[in-house]
Amino acid sequence: MTKQYRITLLPGDGIGPEIMTVAVSVLKRVGELTRLQFAFKEALVGGAAIDATGNPLPEETLAVCKDSDAVLLAAIGGYKWDTLPNAQRPERGLLNLRAGLELFANLRPATILPQLIDASSLKREVVEGVDIMVVRELTGGIYFGQPRGIFTSETGERRGVNTMVYSESEIDRIGRVAFETAQKRQGRLCSVDKSNVLEVSQLWRERMTQLGGEYPDVELSHLYVDNAAMQLVRSPKQFDTIVTGNLFGDILSDAAAMLTGSIGMLPSASLGASGPGLFEPVHGSAPDIAGQDKANPIAQVLSAAMMLRYGLNEPEAADRIEQAVQKVLDAGYRTGDIMSEGMKPVGCQAMGEALLAALG
Numbered sequence: 001m002t003k004q005y006r007i008t009l010l011p012g013d014g015i016g017p018e019i020m021t022v023a024v025s026v027l028k029r030v031g032e033l034t035r036l037q038f039a040f041k042e043a044l045v046g047g048a049a050i051d052a053t054g055n056p057l058p059e060e061t062l063a064v065c066k067d068s069d070a071v072l073l074a075a076i077g078g079y080k081w082d083t084l085p086n087a088q089r090p091e092r093g094l095l096n097l098r099a100g101l102e103l104f105a106n107l108r109p110a111t112i113l114p115q116l117i118d119a120s121s122l123k124r125e126v127v128e129g130v131d132i133m134v135v136r137e138l139t140g141g142i143y144f145g146q147p148r149g150i151f152t153s154e155t156g157e158r159r160g161v162n163t164m165v166y167s168e169s170e171i172d173r174i175g176r177v178a179f180e181t182a183q184k185r186q187g188r189l190c191s192v193d194k195s196n197v198l199e200v201s202q203l204w205r206e207r208m209t210q211l212g213g214e215y216p217d218v219e220l221s222h223l224y225v226d227n228a229a230m231q232l233v234r235s236p237k238q239f240d241t242i243v244t245g246n247l248f249g250d251i252l253s254d255a256a257a258m259l260t261g262s263i264g265m266l267p268s269a270s271l272g273a274s275g276p277g278l279f280e281p282v283h284g285s286a287p288d289i290a291g292q293d294k295a296n297p298i299a300q301v302l303s304a305a306m307m308l309r310y311g312l313n314e315p316e317a318a319d320r321i322e323q324a325v326q327k328v329l330d331a332g333y334r335t336g337d338i339m340s341e342g343m344k345p346v347g348c349q350a351m352g353e354a355l356l357a358a359l360g
Contacts, residue, residue, distance in 0.1 A: 005312055008276070009069040010061070013047040013090060014285025015295035016074030022352035023304045026321060029359050030308075034317045045097065046076030046285075046326035056093030062100045070311040071101070071278045074300055075285035081251035083182035096137065103270040103278055104170075105177040106136040106249065107310060108243065109117040110236075110256035110266070115329035116338060119261030122233070122317075130236045132256050133185060135178040136249025138270060140170045143246050164200050166245065171207040173273060179215040180244035184309070188219045188240035192248055204245065211273045212290045225252070228249065232256055257282065264296060264337055267303035269310050279307040293347035298325055301355060331358075 009024065011017040011241055024040060043061040056076075065071045077090040086092065112120065112130040118126045145163035152158050175191075182189040189235050191208040193201035205222055212220040223231065225248045231238065231254065236259055244252060257263045264283040271277040281299035289295060301321060309318035333354045334343040346354065 002035045002037050003314075004039065004043065005069040006039045006067070007069045007224050007307075007352045008065045009040050010045045010065075010071065011042065011048070011071040012045055012074045012076040012285065013078050014075055014287040014290040016046075016076070016285055018291070018293070018295050019281070019297040019300035020072070020074040022348060022355070023300045024075075026029075026301050026324070026355055027304050027350055029356050030317045032318050033320060033359065034314070036314060036317055045073070045093045047078055047081045049093060050081060050084070050088065050090065054088075056088065057096045057100070061096065065097065065101060065276060065278075068276050070307045071097075071306055072278045073097075073278060073280035073282065075281065077285050078290075080287070097278065098270055101270075101275060101278060102139075102272040104137060104139040104251075104273070105174055105271040106138045107177075107181065107269040107271065107306070108134045108136065108253040108257065108266070108282070109306075110134065110253075110259055111270075112260055113262075113265070113326070113329060115326075116260070116262050116265070118340075119338070120234075120259060121261060122259065123351035127236060127259055130259055131185075132236065132239045132259075132286035133181060133241045133251060133254050134253040135174065135181055135241060135243040136253055137166075137170065137174040137245050138249075139246075140166055141246030163324070164198065164245075164247070166200050166204060168203065168207055171204050172211060174243065175208050175211045177271060178241060179211060179218050180216045181310070182241040183215065184315070186240040187217055188221070190221045190223055190228070190239055190242050192223050192225050192242055192252065194225050194248075195222075196224060201245075204285060206351050227305070228252060229255060232259070262338060265299050265300055265302070267306050269303075269306045271310065277307070277311040279303045279311060293349055294336055295348040296337050297348050297351055298335075301325065320359060324355050326356040328354045 011020040043064045110132045142164040145165035148162045193204045195201035195205045230285040303316040303322040308314040332344045
């Protein structure tokens, strides 16, 4: 029996339309192979939406996204819109989209592809085999806590204030996402906090420990954030899944991504309690190469695989895409950003064709 899914496509700006075209062709092919059918609907966001409507996230786009099973985003932004007021810039469209879909969990993988291992700044023996998933709480913590601002005292001295705050319910919901993610991986979850000095982290650790009792098949451990940062560089293979708050996750996910030496190859996912998730590459819109067939579509394709695995619960289809990426890299195909001596240079379209051939 064929399963059907409604997918909203947000090509966005710069290289976005090019890499989205490749991802859609890959999804169609893997759908044929696994009896999945996708109904695609394209909408405007970012600079493209500003040019067409004056709004980086039109109401129609948000409505279409809410009415879908998953949202696949390419990239937004570019030099053209850099001088606009903050509230009208393309990036505001992405923030409003996350808020509108109530996406509180950000999943950022850091996987060492064996074909690109020498791109890492760390020794081969340290990073070979690394496969980490960072689960970051996305809508709470110090970035959203109140009070916040810059205040002036009676003496005239200015004082900056930000508040780190988490409720039990906020911790529990990100914790459940992390435990369920670990169940789909190697069954190990490391919770990162600063509970030796921060009360908010003491509550975080208490709730994560309590939740652990509901997931007996997941091995739970705890690390202070400073030690976790050190361990990521010293011995990254000890980690499987990491869960942490907004501030610590912001820092650790970038550190983990750079273990791969190729941040432009990495996908990401943002999930909510219900409704569609948002799946997008980590890289930007690269307006300097837009329309020149130079873009690398692999991060977009791997974002589609994350959509299948974490958004639609279709692991077989996700596996097929990830295996196709491995085959293409094994065959030596490289876009300019990952090119090395002795490899086969290809453009965006040719990389897409190679991925389709690898899918069979």
